[in-house]
Amino acid sequence: MKYYLGGYFLMRLSPLKWGARSGDLIYTCSDCINENIIDSWSYSWTCKKEEILDEAKQKYDIDDDDIELIQNWVDSNFEKKKIRWFNIFSEVEIAIEYKNIFFPRLNDINLLGIYFDETETNKILEEFKRDSDIGSRSILSEKILEEDNGKTLGYDLIGMDEFTGQFHSFWCHDIGQELADRFGLNLNENGLFDNCLNWDEVLKSLSGSEIGCEPAPWHVTKVKMMEI
Helix, strand or coil, X not given: CCEEEEEEEEEXXXXXXXXXXXXXXXXXXXXXXXXXXXXXXXXXXXXXXXXXXXXXXXXXXXXXXXXXXXXHHHHHHHHCXXXXXXXXXXXXXXXXXXXXXXXXXXXXXXXXXXXXXXXXXXXXXXXXXXXXXXXXXXXHCCCCECCCCCEEEEEEXXXXXXXXXXXEEHHHHCCHHHHHHHHCCCECCCCCECXXXXXXXXXXXXXXXXXXXXCCCEEEEEEEEXXX
């Protein structure tokens, strides 16, 4: 089966703060759960609020000069489409470069990639054709085939935001075990599902009223970890 790249994320995993697996690390690229080390403050043209910049400086032990260097670098690579809006890399090498240049002392960063099969890719491009230049759909529109790299960690179920391209995970609702029991899925040690022969019924349950989730299009994505 063909899979297409949906982007790369530099994520600092945070112990889950609620639910049945509270305290566990979940390998999702949803920044509802984990911390993305490229954020709105990293772009010069999106963040002017001092409190957001001050929070970034405190969190990463950086100063105003560092912020300016990061923003110049991000802006340049955004223009080259190597970084997309919002907080997503389209190339492994650029993600690694960002981490190594600006955050060499951070050792708890994971480089994760997400991939969509052909059916999910076409559904996403159709659903968001009016906003196809945002997030994963801007990369999916290029139909970049999955490469034989990285380690597959499992499958996430994500609900995409129409305007930012960011997404929720099923973990936002603590419904992992409910889904596992209802559809015979297996939740693995990474907090993701093992593969399923038919995801259609699972996704329908999330998109309808059967299970209470955001009224957003829900999709299944393969999650892989890349070497940094």
